[in-house]
Amino acid sequence: MKAMVQRRYGEPEVLELREIDRPSIRDDQVLVRVRAASINPGDWATLRGEPFVARLASGLLAPRNPVGGMDLAGTVEAVGKNVTRLRPGDEVFGQGNGTFAEYAPALEKNLVHKPAGVTFEQAAAVPVAGMTALQAIRDVGAVKAGQQVLITGAGGGIGTFAVQIAKALGAQVTGVCSTAKVELVRSLGADRVIDYTREDFTRGGLRYDVILDNAGKRTLAEARRALAARGTLIPNNGQFEHRWLASLPTVLWASLLSLVVTQRLRPLLSLPDTARLLALKDLLESGKVRPVVGKTYPLSDAGRAFAEFGQGHALGKLVLTV
Ligand SMILES: NC(=O)c1ccc[n+]([C@@H]2O[C@H](COP(=O)([O-])OP(=O)(O)OC[C@H]3O[C@@H](n4cnc5c(N)ncnc54)[C@H](OP(=O)(O)O)[C@@H]3O)[C@@H](O)[C@H]2O)c1
Helix, strand or coil, X not given: CEEEEECCCCCHHHEEEEECCCCCCCCCEEEEEEEEEECCHHHHHHHHCCCHHHHHHHCCCCCCCCECCCEEEEEEEEECCCCCCCCCCXXXXXXXXXXXXXXXXXXXXXXXXXXXXXXXXXXXXXXXXXXXXXXXXXXXXXXXXXXXXXXXXXXXXXXXXXXXXXXXXXXXXXXXXXHHHHHHHHHCCCCEEEECCCCCHHHCCCCEEEEEECCCXXXXXXXXXXXXXXXXXXXXXXCCCCXXXXXXXXXXXXXXXXXXXXXXXXXXXXXXXXXXXXXXXXXXXXXXXXXXXEEEEEHHHHHHHHHHHHCCCCCCEEEEEC
């Protein structure tokens, strides 16, 4: 099968399209014929081997798994003997291993059926970004109807889902993004859009009940200025520019500070979760959430897609078609 292979850490140039063996599957796994796979900040970290702390999981000197990618949408090719819910031919989306390839293994519990009206490209945009947004807005932020919610990075992967989920929960949503994304964020249902090149949300005077900070360009102290006395701040940026520990110091500081102030500071770790994936499937089917696919690239152009992603200003999700 064709796969985008990475033998060492580095810039997007280290990615090479190669012919390799199809992966085998365990009894609890499904082999998916990948039709589309999207790029997440975690894939960028794996490509570069930074933050270095992440190499404890991905391989110290070179990536242990030469094929990257987590998000996928495709067709079930084969199932392990303990798989009960899925069958060959089913159209699915979710998370697998090494999805920048024609075939990828995935645990059955990390896949759900793809709604018929959603394309493979759209479905592949959902898993990591959609689940993180849902966890942040619905579960950690516990957003309620009528609350004031502010989302930074509103035109990016997580932000585009978070705006729509917060609106679906009945919140008054303010999105923060660059000039080029203002119209998109408005079209996703944001009640107010702040162009960060012109206005500083931390100095606007408004106090929000929940702030989801995907962009991470402001310190905790600055973001807290815009947070209600009993509001919740979710610092969610990976801060990969800090090459050793990334956002770990911020996460620890936020958790400590939260013990002594009335505001809740709640970093989160997003992990695959069947219930959240099913909830997203419902949101897609009801039309309350539509994935924003900013651009698609063929798998063979993954290097160009990663180069664009690495600039940090992609519109919605970048998707590879396989
Ligand atoms: N907690 C977890 O488990 C978890 C899971 C996944 C991802 N993450 C983290 O979540 C963050 C966002 O991920 P993503 O997939 O949404 O990334 P993304 O698609 O790259 O989106 C980031 C967005 O931020 C915008 N941005 C940049 N500077 C900004 C600023 N000053 N103010 C407002 N927006 C700004 C960018 O576009 P514009 O500048 O054009 O507006 C871009 O749309 C990443 O740092 C990632 O590491 C955390």
